[in-house]
Amino acid sequence: MSSFAVVGTGALGGFYGGLLARSGREVHFLMRSDASFVKTHGLRIDSKLGDFHLPQVNVYDNVHEMPKCDNIILALKSTQNHLLAQLLPPLLHERSIVLVLQNGLHVEQSALDIVGPGCVAGGCCFLCSNKVGPGHIRHLDYGKILMGPYQGLGDTETGPTMSRLNALQQEMIDAGIDCHTTESLTLARWRKLMWNIPFNGLSVILNSSTNKIMGHPASRALAESIIREVRQTACDCGHSIEPEFVQFMMDHTDEMVPYDSSMRLDFLAGRPIEVESIYGNALRSADRANVDAPILRTLYRQLTFLADNRASTAI
Amino acid sequence: MSSFAVVGTGALGGFYGGLLARSGREVHFLMRSDASFVKTHGLRIDSKLGDFHLPQVNVYDNVHEMPKCDNIILALKSTQNHLLAQLLPPLLHERSIVLVLQNGLHVEQSALDIVGPGCVAGGCCFLCSNKVGPGHIRHLDYGKILMGPYQGLGDTETGPTMSRLNALQQEMIDAGIDCHTTESLTLARWRKLMWNIPFNGLSVILNSSTNKIMGHPASRALAESIIREVRQTACDCGHSIEPEFVQFMMDHTDEMVPYDSSMRLDFLAGRPIEVESIYGNALRSADRANVDAPILRTLYRQLTFLADNRASTAI
Numbered sequence: 005m006s007s008f009a010v011v012g013t014g015a016l017g018g019f020y021g022g023l024l025a026r027s028g029r030e031v032h033f034l035m036r037s038d039a040s041f042v043k044t045h046g047l048r049i050d051s052k053l054g055d056f057h058l059p060q061v062n063v064y065d066n067v068h069e070m071p072k073c074d075n076i077i078l079a080l081k082s083t084q085n086h087l088l089a090q091l092l093p094p095l096l097h098e099r100s101i102v103l104v105l106q107n108g109l110h111v112e113q114s115a116l117d118i119v120g121p122g123c124v125a126g127g128c129c130f131l132c133s134n135k136v137g138p139g140h141i142r143h144l145d146y147g148k149i150l151m152g153p154y155q156g157l158g159d160t161e162t163g164p165t166m167s168r169l170n171a172l173q174q175e176m177i178d179a180g181i182d183c184h185t186t187e188s189l190t191l192a193r194w195r196k197l198m199w200n201i202p203f204n205g206l207s208v209i210l211n212s213s214t215n216k217i218m219g220h221p222a223s224r225a226l227a228e229s230i231i232r233e234v235r236q237t238a239c240d241c242g243h244s245i246e247p248e249f250v251q252f253m254m255d256h257t258d259e260m261v262p263y264d265s266s267m268r269l270d271f272l273a274g275r276p277i278e279v280e281s282i283y284g285n286a287l288r289s290a291d292r293a294n295v296d297a298p299i300l301r302t303l304y305r306q307l308t309f310l311a312d313n314r315a316s317t318a319i
Numbered sequence: 320m321s322s323f324a325v326v327g328t329g330a331l332g333g334f335y336g337g338l339l340a341r342s343g344r345e346v347h348f349l350m351r352s353d354a355s356f357v358k359t360h361g362l363r364i365d366s367k368l369g370d371f372h373l374p375q376v377n378v379y380d381n382v383h384e385m386p387k388c389d390n391i392i393l394a395l396k397s398t399q400n401h402l403l404a405q406l407l408p409p410l411l412h413e414r415s416i417v418l419v420l421q422n423g424l425h426v427e428q429s430a431l432d433i434v435g436p437g438c439v440a441g442g443c444c445f446l447c448s449n450k451v452g453p454g455h456i457r458h459l460d461y462g463k464i465l466m467g468p469y470q471g472l473g474d475t476e477t478g479p480t481m482s483r484l485n486a487l488q489q490e491m492i493d494a495g496i497d498c499h500t501t502e503s504l505t506l507a508r509w510r511k512l513m514w515n516i517p518f519n520g521l522s523v524i525l526n527s528s529t530n531k532i533m534g535h536p537a538s539r540a541l542a543e544s545i546i547r548e549v550r551q552t553a554c555d556c557g558h559s560i561e562p563e564f565v566q567f568m569m570d571h572t573d574e575m576v577p578y579d580s581s582m583r584l585d586f587l588a589g590r591p592i593e594v595e596s597i598y599g600n601a602l603r604s605a606d607r608a609n610v611d612a613p614i615l616r617t618l619y620r621q622l623t624f625l626a627d628n629r630a631s632t633a634i
Contacts (some may be wrong), residue, residue, distance in 0.1 A: 220623075222619075222620040225620060298614055298617075308537035313525070
């Protein structure tokens with residue numbers, strides 16, 4: 005069994021790290037404000053897979069006190085990626101894998117710039133979970149990870165081999181995580197963007213939950229237009245997605261429980277929102293491929309303005 | 320001198336009607352909540368052209384008590400146009416002109432449907448004025464009217480002759496109004512939309528004043544993209560606008576005093592906003608001409624949702 009560092013122990017890092025620790029693996033958690041609370045009280049996960057409590061966990065608020073680990077799970081918000089030059093090097097040995105479990109497109113590039121080729125993978129997480137208190141995670145639904153080697157902006161870099169990722173996948177599965185691998189990480193990321201780009205952004209711009217957006221004909225039509233445009237952009241960037249996936253995303257969203265996107269929760273709480281990793285990076289990919297994406301560009305500009313002028317959005 | 324009815328005595332109708340009444344013309348004002356106040360206290364206009372007070376004005380809260388007039392100035396918000404079937408017929412004689420001074424595109428169509436061809440004109444107003452109290456208008460800046468015969472959705476209907484409009488124009492000028500005529504009303508309306516579509520909509524969606532929108536690079540770039548798209552849409556619909564007018568609109572907006580669009584004021588006050596006359600009608604014109612207008616369509620859908628879900632927009 006290999007060792008894990010979890011960088012960023014929030015709703016996502018706490019959930020997956022908690023499952024890995026419960027399975028008996030060596031897991032080292034880096035956290036900020038909750039570190040002393042968790043040292044004393046442990047980590048609590050309420051999950052539809054079964055609640056559990058880990059009374060003794062390896063907790064740190066300083067990366068230099070942590071050991072080097074075989075796998076580094078990067079579960080910070082991507083808005084924190086300017087910290088990676090400090091956070092990653094102390095944790096890596098020669099055979100470490102960095103697994104970036106962040107939202108967006110090419111979010112692995114920051115890690116790749118620091119640690120170099122051969123060891124950076126990314127994963128799309130399909131997870132509904134919230135942090136409800138210090139060291140206390142509530143897992144609401146889903147939980148799948150789809151991970152693959154990160155090959156850089158031009159798909160030309162070397163990631164970890166598939167055999168190394170398949171070994172990591174098996175450890176995840178043994179810990180109870182629904183983990184899958186793909187050789188086409190960028191395609192997987194674009195497919196996930198077909199949900200995140202419409203619903204994260206509209207939930208902030210229209211200040212509404214997903215079911216309200218789906219329930220009004222104007223916003224519903226807009227969401228569907230955005231999904232179509234993201235699919236077309238992905239295809240034009242060389243990542244082919246079947247046309248039927250548009251309708252699948254609409255049906256899937258209709259069937260979801262009323263859900264506030266993490267971007268909306270972050271926005272309402274005054275936390276940074278992941279505009280660059282989701283919208284900015286997708287748009288820059290479109291621009292590199294000389295693809296027009298007018299609605300994506302509009303949403304990007306609206307969200308950038310709103311993120312910078314949050315104080316004035318209270319009516 | 321001809322007689323005037325002013326239907327809707329708010330910031331716009333009160334200002335122009337007040338100037339016409341001051342000049343000695345017979346003016347009959349239809350208003351709702353302010354009628355009894357104005358009967359007693361008259362109409363007060365604070366204007367950069369000089370303040371004035373009209374102690375005795377012809378005020379009505381019932382259109383059936385009003386006389387037929389030579390000119391009917393329609394100055395209601397276009398969101399009230401469902402009332403026109405009641406309001407217009409009692410005011411018209413055989414030679415009346417209906418002058419529609421509302422925002423948007425093809426806003427004259429509602430009046431044309433009711434009164435028939437030959438008598439409907441429209442005017443673009445370049446006016447900053449607010450109603451600050453009952454019967455009390457504050458004129459802040461500008462005031463030009465550019466009016467022309469309305470020729471219907473397909474530019475095939477007959478409006479009033481230019482000689483009749485020029486006679487009306489002369490009466491306006493004699494009353495101190497900066498009034499101009501054009502044979503291309505639809506072109507004039509599209510040119511004005513190049514300001515209204517970006518700045519009315521973004522002021523609501525981004526909950527910001529015009530100078531904040533111009534002051535942030537993301538929203539500034541978005542505003543310019545919208546202005547370009549509206550110009551291109553107008554051109555593709557057969558209404559040619561010079562490319563330099565895009566930069567002119569940006570420069571003009573940079574030079575404006577910080578100004579809250581009437582759409583934003585209406586939205587914040589819980590009043591209906593003119594989404595259909597400005598956005599819906601422009602988009603339907605684009606659709607009839609088979610022209611793609613993706614940002615316009617996005618704004619239309621966002622504003623429609625926000626107008627219908629106003630209660631939930633408070634953070």
